[in-house]
Amino acid sequence: MAWNEPGNNGKDRDPWGNSGKSNQTPPDLDKVFRNLMQKLGGLTGGRRPGGDINGVGITVVLMIALVAWVISGFYTIKEAERGVVLRFGKFYESVEPGLRWKATFIDHVIPVDVESVRSLPAAGFVLTRDENVVRVEMDVQYRIADARKYLFSVTNADDSLSQATDSALRYVVGHNTMDDVLTRGREKVRQDTWQELEDTIEPYDMGIVVVDVNFLPARPPEEVKDAFDDAISAQEDEERFIREAEAYAREVEPKARGQVKRLEEEALAYKEQTVLKATGEVARFNELLPQYQAAPDLTRQRIYLETMEEIYSKANKVLVDLPQGSNSMIYLPLDKLTPPAAQGGRAAPATAGANSQLPVRSSSSGEQASDTVGLDSAPLRSSERTVGRY
Template identity: 60%
Template sequence: MAWNEPGNKGNDPWGNKGGNDKGPPDLDEVFRNLSKRFGGNGNGSSGQNLSSFSLIIILAIAFVVWGLSGLYTIKEAERGVALRFGQHNGEVGPGLHWKPTFIDEIYPVDVQSVRSVPSSGSMLTSDENVVKVELDVQYRISDAYAYLFSAVDANASLREATDSALRYVIGHNKMDDILTTGRDAIRRDTWKELERILEPYKLGLAIVDVNFLPARPPEEVKDAFDDAISAQEDEQRFIREAEAYAREIEPKARGEVERMAQQANAYKEREILEARGKVARFELLLPEYQAAPEVTRKRLYLDAMQQVMTDTNKVIIDAKNNGNLMYLPLDKLMKEKPATMPDVEPKPQQNVNSSSIPTTRIGEPLSGRPSREERARQGRE
């Protein structure tokens, strides 16, 4: 039962025991009671003084609370964007700061952390093929105020710009280049195109890196493209092996060329010196030939025959009786040397008779015919 319902004879919340009080006590009466407790006389002037004093205390407490509420801290990796009545009032560095509450507003922004925005999808290439690509853009906030207020959502704007730049670059490249050797070029072109798109928007973002993840062909033709990629890798491997072989062979070839050039120069010098020696010898021989032609020719003939017969091991002997030539295999006789037997005397050869073998002196014709010099002398006579 409520305290003020009929039949309730209990005490009300205001302390009315008899139930004759019609309502709560008056505020003036409350202040008078408080004034009496503090030594006042309970009249109206004392109540007014007490009200003014209480108001001052309340205002002082409110001012202290307002002052303390303006303290804030900016972390080392953050920058604070200060707004005064909604207008930009500069940036605040790391540390403990104070701002007038309800006048300035501070928005801390992390400017050192590297963030990423992914982009992926199936895109059409320049040779009318479909390829699945994935891209990850890493960026950092370079201007905190532009990042907060140049666009409604700078991250969403960057995501849309990344998707647009990636589709533009993929649409201007062939599928083979996207899947194999042209990935680095696509990465650099996408980076440049993304910066070109973001420049007029002034989002306060700085692109740190662009990672172009391995692209994949459609599942229907994946096996064929895997074979093509393997073939291109084999091609690059063969090219590297050929280059290594060329680097190995080239020094040897250069050395061989240098050796042949030196041998040619040596042969040239030797021939020149020999020719000069022959000329000098001819110049020395000419006066002797003019003085004694016959003796000089015979001496030349003997020298020539000695030079020719020096390295030969075969002797042809003229038989004056029947005009036949006998062959004496001195080379085999020289090879078949008898073993060393000091107690056994060598047997005389039965087939060879020294008295029956005619000999020729050096300079005589071999077959009984006159020599070339004699025929030439006879012709002159």
Template identity: 60%
Template structure:
């Protein structure tokens, strides 16, 4: 049985009336009336007149709504432009100005702001089958990297700048491929195709003033049809091997040439040193002869005998043979031949290879320098015995 139906034994089952008080839901008219009384003094109304309380409450409510709307409208106008962006401001749909990075305010419903990133490097690809000049079909993949440098031109010069750039890239690439032969596109002429495509693309987009600057144009790939793919792969491999061999030969030449120049310089320096050595040696012999000549003129026989002995000393000093006069000697002599042979073998490498036999001029005059006195003494003593 409901709380408001008869037959409930006179009990008050109203949930809003407990304890003898009316706790029902608040009346909306009364709420607005109370708000009107409170704000009536603010907007010039008087709350004591009950006949005008309804009109005063309505004007107060309108004022509150107006104030809130103004606050919301003012706060909604704040916006932020990032460091890499430029904000293009449109006033009633027409270009007004541009703003930089930071916090800005705009009148809502009057101005609209479109942020444009002017530092980001964007990229797009052009891919498809294209016909070369020699009537061959190739699949070419190109990548274009670009950056926006003018936000106003990027938004308003053409309807869609990105789409226009993609179509211009496809047109420029097809034009360049159509004027190139297949071997150049697949092997050795890729760099030329890339440069020509960039030049053609720049010439196409420049008149439109799209506010776009090309950063780089990359030739990603160029593949022949599947039927001849293996043959062209072999051709590309041979071309790469040829370039590699040429580079290796150039590197070898750069390595060998300095070494050969160094050897040439060394030989020339050795020859110059040998020349100076021979000249100085000849000058020394001339000087020695000039010093010996006065002595020979003063005592020819003594000088001749002395020079003969010195020459024989020099000759016998370089041999392992020993002269012994055993005719007039009764003593048993022991000759250590093994030691003498070792000494002779050790002395042979130390002798100068350029040494020559003693030169005897002017009737047996020796012009060679004297050797070691000890060795000469032993030779003379042996020959004396």
């Protein structure tokens, strides 16, 4: 038997909670909502006739919501940051460090660090001008100069900088030989890459400033690494030899210049001495010529005596006094008569006998004679031996 059929003794009820009488209808929805609103109005200050919410309660709720909205709008920009304010998703203004306020749900603030130096690595295999493949690595250090341009000039400034770095690196390495990239041309490659990178990103105006570019050691492919290690070692030896040669040149050149200067001064002094001596001889001859023309024999004899006097004054002399009628032989010690400088620098003089002594025989005449043998520092020859009698 169904619940709404007669005969269930009135114990069954309909879904609305009413007794099973045929004359009852479902409850009114407006009445249910009205009762709910009255309960809420009691919580916020009672209700007015007719069931409406009190205006004071609504005002309190609105005030609380307004205070919460105002408080939620305060924010702080750090010293190393700059803030970019977006209003309804569009750029509105840039803000400096400090305590700021924004309209919540209307404005959106993006803080950007503009003082920290960021690092962007780049690496890859690159083909050089001489058609060799090298692995190059580079580290680009940069910082943000303009927060607005960094966020809105391009879609992703960091990604754009990475692509520009790869492009600049491949361009520069492709215009250099493998030897330059691996050894002595590394600094030039670094400078050229830096300049090329700045030229590439300049038209995009991304608000980025490149601080430094570090060109890490490049490596050849593993297949030829040993050969390139030998080449680098040989180049280092070459540079070491060059430095040693330059050091030796710096040591020897001043000495050579000093010797050249000394020889030049000695040559000039000898030249002046010779010229002055020749001038003096000419003057002496000019003075002597009239005397010679007046008395040739007397002048000739006087010149001879003066010449012999000058010669004998510079030569060693030995005076031997032989007794009258003596026929003995005397040996002169030539090695004792010769100066030490002449002995060491010249050949031994002509000698007579095993003891290197010059024999002097006595005169056959009956008169007592003194033989004088003159020896100079040069080796004696037969034509140079002079025996004088006084």
